[in-house]
Amino acid sequence: MTVQKQQTKRPLRADSERTVRAILEAAERVLAANPAATMEQLARAAGVARTTVHRRFATREALLDELTDWAARQFAEAVDAARPDAAPPLVALYQITANVLRVKTDWSFAMNRPVEDSHPEAARMHAEVRATCVRLFCRAQEAGVLRPGIDLDWTRRVYYALIHEAAKEGAGGEDIDALATRVVDTLLRGAGAPGGLAGA
Amino acid sequence: MTVQKQQTKRPLRADSERTVRAILEAAERVLAANPAATMEQLARAAGVARTTVHRRFATREALLDELTDWAARQFAEAVDAARPDAAPPLVALYQITANVLRVKTDWSFAMNRPVEDSHPEAARMHAEVRATCVRLFCRAQEAGVLRPGIDLDWTRRVYYALIHEAAKEGAGGEDIDALATRVVDTLLRGAGAPGGLAGA
DNA sequence: ATTACTTGCAACACCAATGTTGCATGTAAT
DNA sequence: ATTACATGCAACATTGGTGTTGCAAGTAAT
Numbered sequence: 001m002t003v004q005k006q007q008t009k010r011p012l013r014a015d016s017e018r019t020v021r022a023i024l025e026a027a028e029r030v031l032a033a034n035p036a037a038t039m040e041q042l043a044r045a046a047g048v049a050r051t052t053v054h055r056r057f058a059t060r061e062a063l064l065d066e067l068t069d070w071a072a073r074q075f076a077e078a079v080d081a082a083r084p085d086a087a088p089p090l091v092a093l094y095q096i097t098a099n100v101l102r103v104k105t106d107w108s109f110a111m112n113r114p115v116e117d118s119h120p121e122a123a124r125m126h127a128e129v130r131a132t133c134v135r136l137f138c139r140a141q142e143a144g145v146l147r148p149g150i151d152l153d154w155t156r157r158v159y160y161a162l163i164h165e166a167a168k169e170g171a172g173g174e175d176i177d178a179l180a181t182r183v184v185d186t187l188l189r190g191a192g193a194p195g196g197l198a199g200a
Numbered sequence: 201m202t203v204q205k206q207q208t209k210r211p212l213r214a215d216s217e218r219t220v221r222a223i224l225e226a227a228e229r230v231l232a233a234n235p236a237a238t239m240e241q242l243a244r245a246a247g248v249a250r251t252t253v254h255r256r257f258a259t260r261e262a263l264l265d266e267l268t269d270w271a272a273r274q275f276a277e278a279v280d281a282a283r284p285d286a287a288p289p290l291v292a293l294y295q296i297t298a299n300v301l302r303v304k305t306d307w308s309f310a311m312n313r314p315v316e317d318s319h320p321e322a323a324r325m326h327a328e329v330r331a332t333c334v335r336l337f338c339r340a341q342e343a344g345v346l347r348p349g350i351d352l353d354w355t356r357r358v359y360y361a362l363i364h365e366a367a368k369e370g371a372g373g374e375d376i377d378a379l380a381t382r383v384v385d386t387l388l389r390g391a392g393a394p395g396g397l398a399g400a
Numbered sequence: 401a402t403t404a405c406t407t408g409c410a411a412c413a414c415c416a417a418t419g420t421t422g423c424a425t426g427t428a429a430t
Numbered sequence: 431a432t433t434a435c436a437t438g439c440a441a442c443a444t445t446g447g448t449g450t451t452g453c454a455a456g457t458a459a460t
Contacts, residue, residue: 016436035235038417049438054419147393154382155391161361182354191355192388193347216406238447249408254449 020056022046027067032109065119071110072122076129078103084132089140090184096136098180100163105170130156145188159187220256222246224270227263232309239263265319271310272322276329278303284332289340290384296336298380300363305370330356345388359387 026046030037039060043050057063082095104111115122133156140146146155166179226246230237239260243250257263282295315322333356340346346355366379 019436039419040417050418051420051439052437055436058419060418144393146391147389150391154386157365158362158386158391161365162358165357165361186354186358186390188390188392189347190386190388190390190392191346191350191358192390193344219406239449240447250448251409251450252407255406258449260448 016056019046019048019052023048023053023056023063024067024070027063028071028104028110031067032107035109064113068110068113068115068119068122069125071104071107072115072125074103075100075107075111076125079129079132084136089136089143089145092136093140093187094180094184096133097163097183098176101167101170101176101179101183105167107164107167111164133159155187159183162187216256219246219248219252223248223253223256223263224267227267228271228304228310231267232307235309264313268310268313268315268319268322271304271307272315272325274303275300275307275311276325279329279332284336289336289343289345292336293340293345293387294380294384296333297363297383298376301367301370301376301379301383305367307364307367311364333359355387359383362387 023042023046027042030042030045034041039053040050042063043053046053053063057066078099079096082092082099084092084096086092087095115126134152137146137152137155141148141150141152146152162183166183170176170179223242223246227242230242230245234241239253240250242263243253246253253263257266278299279296282292282299284292284296286292287295315326334352337346337352337355341348341350341352346352362383366383370376370379
């Protein structure tokens with residue numbers, strides 16, 4: 001009698017998984033706007049009672065941890081889906097940008113939080129993405145897409161920042177492809193005039 | 201007897217002003233790292249007792265409000281000091297960048313907080329700076345420094361983001377001028393190769 | 401030394417968020 | 431109908447941060 005539902009994840013009444021997702025999504029959304037949001041607020045935003053949240057996540061910390069891991073996973077998947085090590089650098093760059101923008105219109109919370117301590121899993125994923133990104137930029141450099149001699153880690157950080165900025169705009173239901181184009185274009189060409197005085 | 205120190209701001213024992221500054225600076229620094237920091241933590245970071253903080257700022261909200269205004273003021277001053285409407289666009293751009301980087305190694309807190317509501321003073325200052333920035337970019341565009349037809353507000357946001365990113369690095373005691381150069385260079389030229397495939 | 405002022409420290413009341421429990425309700429399987 | 435599960439609700443204890451007060455000590459003027 002103990003095990004009559006044979007499935008691995010036991011869907012059972014089938015709502016549990018969905019509820020967790022709803023909570024995590026609501027948490028990401030609300031915490032991005034207000035990092036000090038109450039459990040009550042998170043619960044309300046997810047459409048459940050506060051006690052239900054506590055049933056799923058023993059403590060607030062536990063919820064934040066799960067959220068951090070979950071966001072990192074989505075982030076990594078969005079990057080990997082673009083075949084960053086196989087596709088031509090420019091194509092991969094564009095694809096990654098679009099994928100990331102699509103997955104999360106705004107990361108601000110789970111992304112910008114100190115993930116280094118006590119989150120080995122998330123930290124690993126972020127580091128991996130970072131490495132993938134630098135690898136891609138390196139290929140791009142060899143292909144003549146990126147200027148030679150440029151600081152690749154600085155470039156990566158600028159890239160992150162551009163995506164972040166574009167994501168804010170994306171909340172208004174803009175066209176993802178247009179945003180991705182703008183990000184890549186800005187990253188590569190900047191805002192200066194072609195024959196400009198930039199070298200002065 | 202009531203007024204024997206005639207000065208407008210009554211320096212008196214002369215420490216009060218200094219203490220307030222120390223508290224605000226510490227608050228900015230600590231809150232940037234942890235927006236949920238305790239009054240106790242802020243006090244310790246400022247090198248004073250918690251009660252002293254409460255003597256200067258009736259409530260936590262009051263402290264945050266003052267901090268917001270204070271940061272906005274410094275921001276505005278850093279920009280104005282560069283004569284953004286008089287100096288040649290490129291010079292002004294560089295000067296603003298350096299000034300801002302010098303004044304605040306990290307804004308993240310006072311800058312990225314919802315300043316629109318209940319902070320009319322700070323909101324006004326930020327709006328003014330934003331306008332000044334766009335005006336400068338407009339002049340830069342006319343001077344052939346910025347590409348014609350480019351979205352000036354997007355450019356401004358990218359500029360802010362670049363400064364923000366450079367500021368993180370600046371914490372490590374890097375050379376301000378080198379950072380400013382990098383920011384301006386990245387803003388104008390991006391990271392792509394000159395004759396690159398960027399137009400593809 | 402006295403005065404004016406500020407700070408640190410300890411103690412306190414207060415409150416809001418956290419985390420817990422029990423119970424009634426609802427729903428989908430059996 | 432019964433079983434198995436999940437939820438909402440109300441009530442509760444606990445905790446940690448906030449804001450207050452009183453007092454002793456320290457410092458710079460007079």
